Amino acid sequence: MVLIEDVVVGVLLLVVGAILVVRGRSVADMSETIDAIGSTNSFDGTEAAAWRVTQFKMRGVVVCSSV
Known part of the structure; x- marks a missing residue:
């Protein structure tokens, strides 16, 4: 049985x-x-470095793939 909490x-x-x-x-x-x-x-004057943007995007991929 699927729990609604898990789906949410x-x-x-x-x-x-x-x-x-x-x-x-x-x-x-x-x-x-x-x-x-x-x-x-x-x-x-603040702007994120390219490596930092890549790091956030890779975190997003990891989070999406863990679902």
């Missing part, structure tokens, strides 16, 4: 993973902006 968790993980894969640049930029809090750099 699976769908949520699939959505989160898809967001990380499709919008990896936006998520990485947001992460860099949060990391810049307390820094002397302005928030407008």
Whole structure:
């Protein structure tokens, strides 16, 4: 028998993973902006490095494939 909780968790993980894969640049930029809090750099000057974007996208693939 399939539990509704398992289906809900699976769908949520699939959505989160898809967001990380499709919008990896936006998520990485947001992460860099949060990391810049307390820094002397302005928030407008923050941009995620290419390796960081790739890391977020790969995390999304792992989350999607674990469902």
